[in-house]
Amino acid sequence: MIDEALRAFLERGCATIVGTASADGVPHAQRGWGCSVVGPTTVRLLLDASDAELRTHLDAGGPIAVTSADVRTLRSVQLKGRVTEVENVPGPADLERCHVHNEELFRDIEETDFFPRLLTERMVPPGYLVAVVEVEELYDQTPGPGAGAQVEAGWT
Amino acid sequence: MDLNVERLTLRDIAPCFEGAIPSVIATASAQGVPNVTYLSKVRMVDDERVALSNQFFSKTAKNLVENPEADLLVIDPRSYEQYRLHLRYERTDRRGPVFDRLRVDVDVAAALEGMQDVYRLRAADVYRVTDIQSVPSGLPPVDRSALAGARDGLDAGRISELSLRLGRCPDLDTMVQTAVSGLAELFGYEHSLLLLVDEEGTRLYTIASHGYDAEGVGSEVALGDGLIGLAAERCTPVTVGNVTQVSKYSRRVRRSYEDSGAVSPGREVPVPGLPDSASRCAVPAMVLGQLVGVLTVESRKTVAFGPADEAILTVVATILANAIESDRAHERDALPMAPAAPGQARSSSQVGEATHVRFFAVDGSVFLDGEYLIKGVAGRLLWALLGHHEREGRTDFTNREVRLDPSLDLPAFRDNFESRLILLKRRLDEREAPIRIEKTGRGRFRLLVSGAVRLDQVDDGS
Incomplete structure (x- = not known):
């Protein structure tokens, strides 16, 4: 499901956001801080460890939506799936991925939107956790009339 | 809540x-x-x-x-x-x-x-x-009181000062320059443009600017195009706090429409102004319910403008619109004036290398020594003046006599003669051209020509 092109897209410094929901359907938005593709349908996400509501939703193994957007082009993809595992302490590879992601993200914002790192770094959370997500569906979320169309023929 | x-x-x-x-x-x-x-x-x-x-x-x-x-x-x-x-x-x-x-x-x-x-x-x-x-x-909180942002109130004293300055201006040329200079000096608007609606009511042309490397007088934008064109078309203030973000989003959406075949590729909307502008605010200049022009300011700072800026600019734009319309009414109602004294016919033996003036009748565009100067009514106006100068040696003119020249093709419903004259004067000044225009009194002006000129008309636009 996640081809090489999509893997490259997801693992670079995309602006990433996640949506979860409580058992009674109350949605919750949060930002993501790096993504590693570890299988054809499996990704590891770095998320804000200080967000108690997010943590509750993740621990429940509920559905999750992840949208990643290229800051320079706004090309965007949404993954929909389910949380299969939560790790409280990210490993060295996760933290390295997070570091590379943040560097690329802040550089892209500074170069295209002219917001200095001094400001954008304020979005970084106090700490991270890892959520392992089993991806079930892919959607093209690029702004425009085709936003929301399911990605079936690969990410080109 | x-x-x-x-x-x-x-x-x-x-x-x-x-x-x-x-x-x-x-x-x-x-x-x-x-x-x-x-x-x-x-x-x-x-x-x-x-x-x-x-x-x-x-x-x-x-x-x-x-x-x-x-x-x-x-x-x-x-x-x-x-x-x-x-x-x-x-x-x-x-x-x-x-x-x-x-x-x-x-x-x-x-x-x-x-x-x-x-x-x-x-x-x-x-x-x-x-x-x-x-x-x-993950970082310490920011001191909220130290945050800069858009202006949060109207300064009646400064508005009054600018109004007084505008009221003392003897002519439109002085007034538009006083307006953009005053906006910078009194309110800190370092980059501003004043555009007026053209004779057909379909485009806006820049008549005054402040804070740009190239003055940009004469640059045009169509009604409806870009922020300035939209403010004109809707007759409402329009403010954008992050031009870069909006432009990037628009380009992405446009590409999606192109991919779906809904629009054809290739359209770009040129907008006069700073290439790296982050914030823009454009307000309509109106009088008696009619759009006269647009006053716009921009900044390299994000979210630089807010409602207070829209209010200040609307006051100034309205004063300008009233002055411009009053000037036009005065021109329309003026009694016939004695024609300016004829001069000596020009001698063709003037020394020095002649300035080559090329005029394209199809759109009124004028080129000086191969470089574009101006087009439309202002271009035809310059061509007519140079013709009088060449044939009769005329240098002094009245607005009234010139505006009745049928070759200018001025529509009766929106006579922009004075504005076009100012535009032409500013373009010649900006280019440091050997041909200049000098105001000699209300409704009167002088054509100053340094050295010889060679007039060359192209009728078919080729």
């Missing part, structure tokens, strides 16, 4: 709603499946509500029909502090003031890329805000 212990209000975080940084919204279906997406614009409706634009009938809209709860993340562009707003969907507006306000935002994005025919607001979704929380950051 049930707010958390910090008791944040929508007004406290108003800069978050200027559209400088995309917001994030999460919704969920009736089955609890979440959806998360970026939003280009969230607008504050009142102290308890926000409105979100809905252009594409997205999954978000579908979810809200099933489940009215939504979660929104917004960022203050001054500090990058982040806030979480819990929302409950109330209604969808397809007309009315909330819809109209969001429609301007969407229309600005469309106008920047020439997508007015296909990209438009479908609906405005209105939500009640039930909770606002500050999102923790």
